[in-house]
Amino acid sequence: MKLYTKDHEWVAIDGDVATVGITTYAQGQLGDVVFVELPDVGKQLTKGGEAAVVESVKAASEVYAPLDGEVVEANEKLADDPALVNLEPETGGWFLKMKLPAGTDTSELMDEAAYEAFVQTL
Secondary structure: OOEEEEOOOEEEEEEEEEEEEEEEHHHHHHEEEEEOOOOOOOOEEOOOEEEEEEEEOOOEEEEOOOEEEEEEEOOHHHHHHHHHHOOOOOOOOOOEEEEEOOOOOOOEEEEEEEHHHHHOOO
């Protein structure tokens, strides 16, 4: 199940693990990504709080945690090849994986159709 935030993060939930990245729209707005700062494994993330930082030739921007959880993996490939965020924003360019607490509420997140409709309003 893939869901989206109004801050242009996507979250793919598989059981109690969520993979987080930025959307194709977001990477297009950023331009060429030149650096990514990832969280440490074990870090507790709070929904809406900073999860990572992405820097492009245009700007630096925060990536926000779409849900509460604990970081269980960071995409180390991005340290060597931050351009993966541009090339594969919703697949290989993911930022982190987090373990979600039981009963996590995803009702504030959008499905793909709702996200696409939201982007059309921007």
